[in-house]
Amino acid sequence: MPVTMICPNLKCGRTVTAADSARGKVVRCAHCQQLFMVPSGPTTPREDPVDSPEEKPAKPTPRR
Numbered sequence: 317m318p319v320t321m322i323c324p325n326l327k328c329g330r331t332v333t334a335a336d337s338a339r340g341k342v343v344r345c346a347h348c349q350q351l352f353m354v355p356s357g358p359t360t361p362r363e364d365p366v367d368s369p370e371e372k373p374a375k376p377t378p379r380r
């Protein structure tokens with residue numbers, strides 16, 4: 317059963333399918349040529365919530 321992954325290249329992000337024999341090996345994304353490792357365990361492509369630390373600058377107190 318082929319392994320389906322999301323390309324780790326943030327600029328690509330395409331779905332990449334690798335052969336089952338490619339588990340634990342390094343494959344190349346056909347879209348962006350990015351090399352990455354195929355996880356050996358079963359994977360389900362899903363969107364991980366992106367941790368974006370929001371740095372809100374302190375609002376200056378309006379003065380009159």
Ligand SMILES: [Zn+2]
Nearest residue numbers: 323328345348
């Ligand atoms: Zn890619």
